Amino acid sequence: TPENPVRVWRNVRLATFAPGLAGLGAVEKGALAIRDGRIAFAGAEADLPAAALRGAETIDGEGRWITPGLIDCHTHLVWAGDRAHEFELRLRGASYEEVARAGGGIVSSVGALRRASEDELVRQTLPRLDALVAEGVTTLEVKSGYGLDLPSERKALRAARRLAELRPVSIRTTFLGAHALPPEAGGDKDRYIAEVADTMLPALAADHLVDAVDAFCEGIAFSPGQVARVFDRARSLGLPVKLHADQLSNLGGAALAARYDALSADHLEHTDEAGAAAMARSGTVAVLLPGAYYFIRETKLPPVELFRRHGVPMAVATDANPGTSPLTSLLLATNMAATLFRLTVDECLAGVTREAARALGILSEVGTLEPGKRADLAVWSVERPAELVYRMGFNPLHARIRAVS
Ligand SMILES: O=C(O)CC[C@@H]1NC(=O)NC1=O
């Protein structure tokens, strides 16, 4: 359309991540055409239809690499205050329990979020979002889980939705009421889980604030049976699920997620072969979170070789949260996934594009450079895509293109 001409990037190298192509799905002498916010062409410049150029605005990419816009598929980005004091206590040798007794832990973030207004939550979150956007992130997931009562969880999810009105990003929200036991629950996990499943989730789903449902399946959090209670409700509401699984111990979290055809199971340091095989059968994505592994100084590596052998797709995300992964660099997360978990460069870059889109159930819309997909793109001043994973603390983003349809 005249007010929205076709734009053609020429003289570029494409990392398409298109299915059926090996590795990055690279196209060396490539071109990419955008029409009405969608990719109209992505491939060899020699194959670009002459018609596509008529009336088009053409840009010389000067040999730069173009990837899909990056996708951070696991964040707790909406939180208030910080846990730097807890970090200092840990450095002085305090245990997780001593920190909790000193008022630290998830519960301290719950208090801070409950005291903050929705506007204040948005104000505190925007600088963290800007850090991700600056590195080419165009879509991210934001979990609740620091409210732990209906009004506070609603406040957090409304704040998450507002981020997409204030910055050129797509936000997918995830309800994580089953994150921790709130202080007023008096230790009664079953009663709280009933509140989460029977009251909070239906109400927030009715407010259209929930795109997916998550839970923390762990000894210090909720049992597989309690998680199933929440997942049964999610299924009855037609909402997809994902799970913080096998992070600190093996409770069979990965297999539980697979039983519910979860979009993803996340962390997975303690997942066994039965869990990996179950995830392969259900198509559940393994979301690897090296920031948390690094920050809590975990020593048990997630079974990457098992995921490869069983064909379990792997994504990489920041797990941005104030307690175990105060990380707002998705590029650094890929370096950690390679350096600590031994993922290949191709696996890392697919893990923050195609596989991250799969983990959010939005692969039909984003995550690869294919005709019809949203024109969410990142243009990089690198000679080799490996530089994106190899360098630590350097941002080679040249341009970030966001679909405006
Ligand atoms: O400490 C926090 O604030 C969140 C911890 C974070 N949540 C979870 O389910 N696993 C984690 O590592």
Ligand SMILES: [Fe+3]
């Ligand atoms: Fe998390």
